[in-house]
Amino acid sequence: MAKRYLVLLLAMMIGLFMWSCTDPAEDDTTLPGAPATLNYDANQSGDGQIYLLWVAPADKDVSLYRIYRDSGTGTFSEIITVTETFYLDTDLDYNVEYGYKVTAEDDSGNESPFSNTIKLQPVNLYSPATPANLTIQAHNIEADFEVNVELTWSANTENDFSYYKIYKSATTPLFVPDEASFLDSVTSIFYLDEDVVPGNTYHYKLVAYDLGHKGSDPTIVVSDTPLEVPSQTLPANLAEGVSLHPTFMWTNVNMAAKYKLVLRTSSQSGDIWETDITTTSTNTMSVTYPTDATVALSGNTRYYWFVAGFSQLNEEVNVYSATSSFRTL
Secondary structure (H helix, E strand, C coil): CCCHHHHHHHHHHHHHHHHHHHCHHHCCCCCCCEEEEECCCCCCCCCCCCEEEEECCCHHHCEEEEEEECCCCEEEEEEECCCEEEEEECCCCCCEEEEEEEEEECCCCCCCCCCCCCCEECCCCCCCCCCCCCCCEEEEHHHEEEEEEECCCCCCCCCEEEEEEEEECCCCCCCCCCCCCCCHHHHHHCEEEECCCCCCCCEEEEEEECCCCEECCCCCCCEEECCCCCCCCCCCCEEEECCCCCCEECCCCCCEEEEEEECCCCCCCEEEEEEECCCCCCCCEECCCCCCCCCCCCCCCEEEEEEEEECCCCCCCEEEEECCCEECC
């Protein structure tokens, strides 16, 4: 009798062990109900996006939703899974009618039947904002073979933003951004115009366009000039017997806003003095080495100097003169 009880007890223990090792979820093959009332929110749709929303099925073990889209081909493909009962689809083409349907999936991986299907074509409601912070900087850096006008601006953040058009005038800042003034189309937030000539002033405007080709209002006009190279006149290059307090002179180039004169002990380095000079209306600019300079010039010594020209009141150099040298008394 005892032996029979032991066998029965052992059988019960094995049964309990096998039952505990069984995953109840593996036996769940019941499909969840389909999401209901798939629709779109008109207040949150438009401008290249469609806001979908639906009603969750009654099943308690739904873990996610699978969204299927027909992008005008007649075939639905899964585009994303979400855990919420809404989804914002973006970057849509205004010329396509999109179809949508949704399924629910439970914790066991069972996928429900499809919801109802909706079809909708995005509407282009608004034009993009005018591009912000358009800035300009011209350069004529002969040593780097760099003659250009550089434009930069802040990126547009509209969901349906597509590209920018750049417009240019080489004659007047008062111009219309049209086919005659069109320069180029870009998607970046900078542009380098190399079709420029030193001494000429160039004017630019920018317009942002969306996927539906609606354009923003144009930016304000920005203008700048790749400056001509200033010519040094005093001390003449390779001059000998120059005063220990020399006066430096150079040509005042058109559209320069200010200059910086640099004096150094070699042609490439060893700066000992620099000074900023605001431009005047005269044809020649000049500045004298001060008597109270931190570093006094030495006699019978060769020095080197050059002028940096600025077209704007900032610290970005537009143009450099050549480097001239002279020897002191």
